[in-house]
Amino acid sequence: MDIYTIIFLALAVFIFLRLRNVLGQRTGSERPPFDRAAARDMIPGKQDTNVVSMPGSVIDQSPIAPSADVVPPSDRWKGIAEPDSPLEHGLNAVFTQDSSFDANHFLSGAKGAYEMIVMAFANGDRRALKDLLSSEVYESFEAAIKDREKNELKTETRFVAIEKAELLGAEVRDHVAQLTVKFVSQMISVTRDKAGAVVDGSPDKVADITDVWTFARDISSRDPNWKLVGTGNEL
Numbered sequence: 001m002d003i004y005t006i007i008f009l010a011l012a013v014f015i016f017l018r019l020r021n022v023l024g025q026r027t028g029s030e031r032p033p034f035d036r037a038a039a040r041d042m043i044p045g046k047q048d049t050n051v052v053s054m055p056g057s058v059i060d061q062s063p064i065a066p067s068a069d070v071v072p073p074s075d076r077w078k079g080i081a082e083p084d085s086p087l088e089h090g091l092n093a094v095f096t097q098d099s100s101f102d103a104n105h106f107l108s109g110a111k112g113a114y115e116m117i118v119m120a121f122a123n124g125d126r127r128a129l130k131d132l133l134s135s136e137v138y139e140s141f142e143a144a145i146k147d148r149e150k151n152e153l154k155t156e157t158r159f160v161a162i163e164k165a166e167l168l169g170a171e172v173r174d175h176v177a178q179l180t181v182k183f184v185s186q187m188i189s190v191t192r193d194k195a196g197a198v199v200d201g202s203p204d205k206v207a208d209i210t211d212v213w214t215f216a217r218d219i220s221s222r223d224p225n226w227k228l229v230g231t232g233n234e235l
Contacts, residue, residue: 077103080167090170094177098219101177103167109226110181110215111165117228122157122189124149134216134229152194160186160206168212175220178229183211 076095080103081087095101113132120128124145130138148155162185169180186208190201201207214230217223 080104087167087170090172091167093172094170094179094219097172097175098177101219106179106226107165107167107181110179110213111162111183113215113226113228114165114181114183114185114211114213115159115162118157118159118187121145122155132228134227137228137231148191153191153199154194155189155191156203157187157189160188169214172219175218176216177219178214178216179226180212180214180230183209183213185209185211 077088077091081091091101091103116128117132119125120132121141121144126142126145129141133141162183164182164184166182166184167179168182169178171178186206188201188203188206190203191199193199212232213228215226216229217226
């Protein structure tokens with residue numbers, strides 16, 4: 001072999017050895033590639049927030065990192081409750097027993113639950129209502145639906161907007177947290193008889209509605225969902 005062939009062979013061997021040191025060898029026991037999506041799904045509170053919960057999971061206080069780790073206690077309820085108010089004390093009581101509780105997350109879910117319950121009632125959807133209401137509230141809703149069906153009435157409801165969802169009260173009784181929310185909304189609602197004639201409401205007029213609802217959850221239970229336990233007018 002001439003001198004050039006020897007030089008090229010030497011360079012090839014050198015490059016091969018360098019690549020082997022950098023890349024290593026396959027032994028059959030290597031770790032699988034890191035799956036960022038799978039790793040994210042394994043972290044509590046990091047699931048895809050675009051997934052729509054089924055009825056009963058609308059107000060889902062899923063575990064998240066405790067707020068105390070990132071928010072000073074004095075700022076925990078900022079914009080939600082006045083300092084040293086009964087509402088603040090009630091929220092602190094909830095937080096003491098469930099450090100994953102987040103008031104803004106709760107209110108977001110409460111708005112979704114409010115709309116779902118109103119629409120389910122208008123449509124006579126008993127199955128959806130059973131998952132979202134306590135047994136006592138469900139009985140009163142079902143009685144109204146039965147009365148409507150008996151008189152062959154049909155209600156049509158359409159939401160225009162939920163302008164506000166505001167916490168009014170919070171308390172814990174025997175490990176059961178109760179949160180009272182004031183909803184201010186705009187909707188179009190009309191009730192028609194079997195012939196289609198309007199007997200209540202208007203198919204064109206937007207009505208301003210104020211409701212005060214109370215939701216409850218056993219915070220000693222692993223069930224993260226809240227249910228409607230009381231309804232009323234503005235306090």
